[in-house]
Amino acid sequence: MATTIHDVLPSHFAYVIFTYIYSVFMIMYLSMKVMGARKKYGVKYPDMYSKEPLFNCFQRAHQNTMEVYPIWLVFQLIAGLAFPLSAAVLGAIWVTSRFSYAWGYYTGDPEKRMKGMYGYIGYFGLMLLSIATALQLLHLI
Template sequence: MVQITIPENYGAVIGVALGVIPVLGFIHGFVTTGLRKPAKVPYPHSYATVEQCKENAKAEQFNCAQRAHSNFLENAPQTMLFTLVAGLKYPQLAAGIGAVWAVLRALYMYGYVYSGKPQGKGRMLGGFFWFAQAALWGLSVFGVGRNLISY
């Protein structure tokens, strides 16, 4: 039988993984949806064409928002899982790194969408989120691995 013990201070882990990260996803969607109409990109199209971007700066901005949102959706589920798993062994550290990841992701979106830099290069403002994500993965593997080896 496997028994999982939840640390007393696990609430912060849940707050980040199941609160902050999903709210950030909602913000991504809100920003992207708000730029769709000025970009003149009708549903069901996901992105503006190159021609639309040349004619309308809002179309390029919409594409940057859409890509930032897609990149967030590609990374959020695993980061949520890593935060929850790492938090079983290292709750304060996992919550802290998860919060840093969320702040960096917000900077990534802000830089991508609002910096005005060509080709979304403003995203580099928060590009260090990869380090936080890798740290959470490492804590997950190390924390679970240590428990498996000790049996």
């Protein structure tokens, strides 16, 4: 008998997949905002930063997200294998927080990026669920 995806992944893992898709739209949005700021402020490639502080806020909002995104992807996957619904909710919290983080940064006042601090609930929650997944595999919990 052939192995199907239902034999490999928990059925609620679909919600984790939807969270990944949501994150791709967030990344595309942040990227488009940087492209728009490049055009508005005349920042040519390959320059990463400008003498225009507002452009730098757009760039940093995107760059910071990209710096933590690969780790988030791993935690989202690992946590989602054992705790798919919880991982999807925590992942959606993190993704949504990146919009809040960026919108705060886009004001030109970098301190307002802290409006996205609630994302740590999702980020650290996924980290803890990833640890719990590992402990389950070791039959320690």
